[in-house]
Structure formats: structure tokens, C-alpha cells
Amino acid sequence: MQKYSGETRILVATDCIIFGFDGFKIKLLVVQRGLEPEKNKWSLMGGFIQPSESPDDAANRILELRTGLKNVYMEQFHVFGRPDRDPVERTLSIAYFALIDIHKYEKQLSEEYHPEWFLLNEMPELIFDHAEMVKLALRQLRYKAALHPLLFQLLPEKFTIPQLQALYEGVYQTKFDDRNFSRKLLSTGLLVKLSEKDKLSSKKGAFYYQLDQSHYEENFESFLNLVPNPEKFF
Amino acid sequence: MQKYSGETRILVATDCIIFGFDGFKIKLLVVQRGLEPEKNKWSLMGGFIQPSESPDDAANRILELRTGLKNVYMEQFHVFGRPDRDPVERTLSIAYFALIDIHKYEKQLSEEYHPEWFLLNEMPELIFDHAEMVKLALRQLRYKAALHPLLFQLLPEKFTIPQLQALYEGVYQTKFDDRNFSRKLLSTGLLVKLSEKDKLSSKKGAFYYQLDQSHYEENFESFLNLVPNPEKFF
DNA sequence: TCAAAAGTGTTCCGTCTACACCCATGT
DNA sequence: ACATGGGTGTAGACGGAACACTTTTGA
Missing domain, CATH: 1.10.10.10 (Winged helix-like DNA-binding domain superfamily/Winged helix DNA-binding domain)
Known part of the structure; x- marks a missing residue:
């Protein structure tokens, strides 16, 4: 079977929004971006979807790659797709979010990308539209948590x-x-x-x-x- | 600025799930697919995202293209991304759903793709994973409608x-x-x-x-x- | 003995459910 | 007059909000 011709293929990434609780405060996990542009700036854990993996698989792989965290239950929550959201090249991002007990995953955290927990109101500036993603994820978290035992x-x-x-x-x-x-x-x-x-x-x-x-x-x-x-x- | 190299770009589509009410029953709008494979089989209204349009814009354009319907408020609700969901070539689909008053939009419906309303329990077989999309959308509809004046x-x-x-x-x-x-x-x-x-x-x-x-x-x-x-x- | 935090009891009130009943009208 | 569907009234159960009060124990 041949391919669909004449259509444009697009880069698709997933970004992971990981909220954690340390017993006192809610925090957000971010890493230092490893590639240009914006290299070394703070960023959500993101990466491109590979040809043969589902978005869910990609999100889990990327989270582990960037932070070392495994077996975190993440939920897909929104696609961010403004054509100019990534200045390099058009990239869609499927955003995932999760909640974890910070202490429980403390030992898994790898240092490669300098992951760091920030208090929600002390967040550094994030690249691209990541701040918007966090805002929407927090809204979603509040919504779901108000209704269900989350x-x-x-x-x-x-x-x-x-x-x-x-x-x-x-x-x-x-x-x-x-x-x-x-x-x-x-x-x-x-x-x-x-x-x-x-x-x-x-x-x-x-x-x-x-x-x-x-x-x-x-x-x-x-x-x-x-x-x-x-x-x-x- | 150059592009991200070495990454695979993927086809991305949107599919629209349009529920309608005719005063008596809830129905689902489907069309006959216009291209191979599965040409002329029943399908949701779908199409590929263009390079410079957002997913929301794409969904609206595609809905109008396939059915003639304009200014329908649709909400993004899930990305379907199993690598093999389209047998021709890997395609992600961002699914949108909406609810309309069938009579209100009756006159806008164009005949080009033979759009047709089906009762939920008399739906024909749909291509690809579209039946799964409908099922999830219905669940979402029930959830939201139970909580909000939708x-x-x-x-x-x-x-x-x-x-x-x-x-x-x-x-x-x-x-x-x-x-x-x-x-x-x-x-x-x-x-x-x-x-x-x-x-x-x-x-x-x-x-x-x-x-x-x-x-x-x-x-x-x-x-x-x-x-x-x-x-x-x- | 006192302070501090955990947790229980109590009262008030609004809302939901179930169902009896009344209303308006075409036949 | 009566059948039919539209709608209101009402009583009891239930659950949430507010807040006084009791419990436990370290200092």
C-alpha cells in the first residue's frame, strides 16, 4: 500500500508535566533543555515521538530519559499546536501530566539533565509555551482532584x-x-x-x-x- | 535557524465527532470517505492538518469541507495515536467533538460527501478506530453534561x-x-x-x-x- | 498546668428524592 | 367527563457548613 501523497508531515513531541508533593508543598519538576535553541534553559521534559511508538509510550520513555522516573501514571490532557510555538520548526506537542510523591521517587531521579523541583510560585521562566501548559495542567488537576479521589x-x-x-x-x-x-x-x-x-x-x-x-x-x-x-x- | 535533524515527521489529522439532537433522539453525523483505502465506507469527518494551521483551525476547516457546517463549537478531547491505526501510513488523529441542534444546521449540510445522521445504536461500521473515538466521545459527553449546562x-x-x-x-x-x-x-x-x-x-x-x-x-x-x-x- | 493539634458532637440549613396531588385542555 | 401530560406541594432523608468542645500529650 502506498503512502498518502501531497500531505505535510509534522514533528510531534510529548511534554510531561510532573507535579509532586513533598509533604508540605506542591512542586513542579523541570529539567535543563539539552539542545539548541534555548539550550540549558528550564523546560518541561519533552521529546519527539518515534515512528513506531504510541504517544503514551513516548511520554513514558521521554520522562525516564530526562529524569530517570519509571512507572509514573501519566494522563494525556491536551495538544498544543500553535504553528509558531517552536521557533525552529513546527512541532505539535501532546501534553501529559502526573502527580507523584516526591520522596517515593527521590532515588530514581538521574542527574543527567539536572532535574529540579520548583514551588509553583517560584517557577523559573520556561521555554516556548511551557508556562501555558503548566497553567492548564494545574487547572485540570484542580478540576479532577475536586471531583475524584486523585x-x-x-x-x-x-x-x-x-x-x-x-x-x-x-x-x-x-x-x-x-x-x-x-x-x-x-x-x-x-x-x-x-x-x-x-x-x-x-x-x-x-x-x-x-x-x-x-x-x-x-x-x-x-x-x-x-x-x-x-x-x-x- | 535550521530544523531539528534526524527526527521523523508524522502525518497528523483531526477527526470530528458531531452529535446532534433532532428533538427526539441523539444522532451521530458521519460521511462517506473520499479517498483510498476504505473509499466510500462510513467515516468521521477527518482530514490532515496543514503546515500553517492550528489543530482547532484544521478541525473547523475540515468539518466545513466535509459537511458544509460552519461555526460549530468543537472541543479537542483526545489524541489517538496507535502506530498502526491507519493501515496506509502512520497518522495521529486529534479528535474533536461537538453537539448541535440538527434542525438549526439542516440547511448548511452539503451533499458532496453524503453526510448522514445515524442513531447511536444503529451506527454503521466505521473505518479505522473511529468507533472507539465515538465511544470515548460519548463517555466524555455524558461526563461533561452531567456536571455542566451543556x-x-x-x-x-x-x-x-x-x-x-x-x-x-x-x-x-x-x-x-x-x-x-x-x-x-x-x-x-x-x-x-x-x-x-x-x-x-x-x-x-x-x-x-x-x-x-x-x-x-x-x-x-x-x-x-x-x-x-x-x-x-x- | 498549659498549649497545641487532632478529632468528635451538635445544630442549622439547604437540597435531593419520592410521590400525592392539582392544573389545563382536547376529545 | 375524562384521559393525558405538565407541573407544584410536601414530607422525610441526607449531607454540608459552622463552630463549641473534648482528647491527648510534650514541655
């Missing part, structure tokens, strides 16, 4: 309710009522209480919980209401 | 509440309680009651309403609850 994934195996609350407060840049938050959270039935307590952040100590994995998977699409008035944040 | 757009300027309910019931393939539906709907404040009644479908007659346009625009992102237990439908 942020639970950013925490270590065992975590306390105040930690999870800090995470939500980080994502939405606001404060929630501790008392209602914990009650709502427990009422979801997604958590299993452990006997151990975390005594570091308070005198009373907060019980550790872990995800009820099977419950979590079957309720992943269910609607939560941990964030009051979510539309306020979009 | 379906209102599918109706003519003036419409009755039972008509709107029939539309929701078509999208979710189920029945809602008429009494609660109309009360919830009115409580959104998005509708303006007209003095005229539609007497065709009942003896008592149902009042016509129209969208309160300014309200609608500012509340487009607000959350509705016209669909009980929406997670049931995903």
Missing part, C-alpha cells in the same frame, strides 16, 4: 489526615476546616486506620491511615466533595 | 422542559422523574419562561423557555445536578 496517590503508603489536608490546601491555595475535612474524608470509606501515630507534628499525634486499595480502585470514578465550591478555583 | 445548546432557540428532559434521557439512555427534573431545571435560573405554549405534544401544553444568555455564559462552568448518580453512566 490526590491520595501523592502521599506515601501511610499518611495522616492532616497531611492529606495540607496537600489539598496546597493544590487549592486555601485553607479548609480541619474538623469537617477529616470527617468527610473518613466517611468516604477509602481509608484504613492504622494503630500507629505520627507524633512529629503535634503532641497528641495523628493516626496514620492507608488507602483501602480495592475500595479505592472501584471508587476511583466516584464523586467526592472534599473541596467546597470547587468552581471557585477554575 | 446540553442546552442542542435545542432550538425556544424549547419546552419536556423536550430538554427527552434530550437528557437520550444522552443517558434512561428515564428521569419529570417532576423533579423540571423543578431542578427551573431552580438553576438559566431559563426564561415565555408566554407561548407548545400544544403539539399534550393537551395542557408546555410553556416554551429560552436560555438566559448572559446568565448562561457566566454559569457555564458551574455545577449542575440534573443527572442523579452520574457515575453510574461512565
Whole structure:
């Protein structure tokens, strides 16, 4: 079978937006770009799709190549395609995003491209339209996290309710009522209480919980209401 | 500035999934494919992105080219990129979807590619992975329509509440309680009651309403609850 | 004993559901 | 008069918001 003739083929890249939580703040992972133009400037982890790989495969390969991170669940969320978004040559970019527990992946991070975590409001200037991508990804994150039990994934195996609350407060840049938050959270039935307590952040100590994995998977699409008035944040 | 060397460029298409409502049922618009392979088989409206157009522009151009439809608000929703999805040559497809009032666009439809509306459960076989695209788009439609005032757009300027309910019931393939539906709907404040009644479908007659346009625009992102237990439908 | 953080109880209120019932009108 | 579909009223369950209060323990 012959090819489609007379049509223009285009470079297609994927860019990965990786949000992480270190227990206190939400951060974004960026690397130093390895090729001209804009070499050594801060950039999302990006690269070109190869002839025989799917966009999902490309995103995973590129993330590992640039940072060393493996087995991160990323979701495709938008194609950026302004014809002039890359000054060198027209390039479409399929953007992916993910959320991770920074400590859990700490050891995997390779130094080759100098990956670095930045606080959202201390982000350096990013190349091309990457700042716009981050903005849209954050919006998407807030949207999904307001409706579904998504942020639970950013925490270590065992975590306390105040930690999870800090995470939500980080994502939405606001404060929630501790008392209602914990009650709502427990009422979801997604958590299993452990006997151990975390005594570091308070005198009373907060019980550790872990995800009820099977419950979590079957309720992943269910609607939560941990964030009051979510539309306020979009 | 030179080009990126050593990278493979890929064909990129857009495909448009157009859902329509004729007052009774939800339908999908498809055309007969104009080129080999699979020429004359049923297909979504698709075509290749040109060098200097954005994906959004391409989707609009292609929709008009294939069907004659102009000024349809479409939303990008997913990239389909399995390397072998097009047997001729690797092609990525950026899928767009939209919802329209069939009657409103009836006159614009051009006959060149034999566009035709099919009921969702009477769809012919579609080429490539187009059936999968439709399935995902329908899921997306149900998701968004359960949360936001989206379906209102599918109706003519003036419409009755039972008509709107029939539309929701078509999208979710189920029945809602008429009494609660109309009360919830009115409580959104998005509708303006007209003095005229539609007497065709009942003896008592149902009042016509129209969208309160300014309200609608500012509340487009607000959350509705016209669909009980929406997670049931995903 | 006091301070600090975790977490529970309680009250108020608005919203959803289910369903009885009333309304308007063509036949 | 009565059948038909359009719509309102109402009672009970439920869940969220606000906030007083109790619990635990280190200093």
C-alpha cells in the first residue's frame, strides 16, 4: 500500500508535566533543555515521538530519559499546536501530566539533565509555551482532584489526615476546616486506620491511615466533595 | 535557524465527532470517505492538518469541507495515536467533538460527501478506530453534561422542559422523574419562561423557555445536578 | 498546668428524592 | 367527563457548613 501523497508531515513531541508533593508543598519538576535553541534553559521534559511508538509510550520513555522516573501514571490532557510555538520548526506537542510523591521517587531521579523541583510560585521562566501548559495542567488537576479521589496517590503508603489536608490546601491555595475535612474524608470509606501515630507534628499525634486499595480502585470514578465550591478555583 | 535533524515527521489529522439532537433522539453525523483505502465506507469527518494551521483551525476547516457546517463549537478531547491505526501510513488523529441542534444546521449540510445522521445504536461500521473515538466521545459527553449546562445548546432557540428532559434521557439512555427534573431545571435560573405554549405534544401544553444568555455564559462552568448518580453512566 | 493539634458532637440549613396531588385542555 | 401530560406541594432523608468542645500529650 502506498503512502498518502501531497500531505505535510509534522514533528510531534510529548511534554510531561510532573507535579509532586513533598509533604508540605506542591512542586513542579523541570529539567535543563539539552539542545539548541534555548539550550540549558528550564523546560518541561519533552521529546519527539518515534515512528513506531504510541504517544503514551513516548511520554513514558521521554520522562525516564530526562529524569530517570519509571512507572509514573501519566494522563494525556491536551495538544498544543500553535504553528509558531517552536521557533525552529513546527512541532505539535501532546501534553501529559502526573502527580507523584516526591520522596517515593527521590532515588530514581538521574542527574543527567539536572532535574529540579520548583514551588509553583517560584517557577523559573520556561521555554516556548511551557508556562501555558503548566497553567492548564494545574487547572485540570484542580478540576479532577475536586471531583475524584486523585490526590491520595501523592502521599506515601501511610499518611495522616492532616497531611492529606495540607496537600489539598496546597493544590487549592486555601485553607479548609480541619474538623469537617477529616470527617468527610473518613466517611468516604477509602481509608484504613492504622494503630500507629505520627507524633512529629503535634503532641497528641495523628493516626496514620492507608488507602483501602480495592475500595479505592472501584471508587476511583466516584464523586467526592472534599473541596467546597470547587468552581471557585477554575 | 535550521530544523531539528534526524527526527521523523508524522502525518497528523483531526477527526470530528458531531452529535446532534433532532428533538427526539441523539444522532451521530458521519460521511462517506473520499479517498483510498476504505473509499466510500462510513467515516468521521477527518482530514490532515496543514503546515500553517492550528489543530482547532484544521478541525473547523475540515468539518466545513466535509459537511458544509460552519461555526460549530468543537472541543479537542483526545489524541489517538496507535502506530498502526491507519493501515496506509502512520497518522495521529486529534479528535474533536461537538453537539448541535440538527434542525438549526439542516440547511448548511452539503451533499458532496453524503453526510448522514445515524442513531447511536444503529451506527454503521466505521473505518479505522473511529468507533472507539465515538465511544470515548460519548463517555466524555455524558461526563461533561452531567456536571455542566451543556446540553442546552442542542435545542432550538425556544424549547419546552419536556423536550430538554427527552434530550437528557437520550444522552443517558434512561428515564428521569419529570417532576423533579423540571423543578431542578427551573431552580438553576438559566431559563426564561415565555408566554407561548407548545400544544403539539399534550393537551395542557408546555410553556416554551429560552436560555438566559448572559446568565448562561457566566454559569457555564458551574455545577449542575440534573443527572442523579452520574457515575453510574461512565 | 498549659498549649497545641487532632478529632468528635451538635445544630442549622439547604437540597435531593419520592410521590400525592392539582392544573389545563382536547376529545 | 375524562384521559393525558405538565407541573407544584410536601414530607422525610441526607449531607454540608459552622463552630463549641473534648482528647491527648510534650514541655
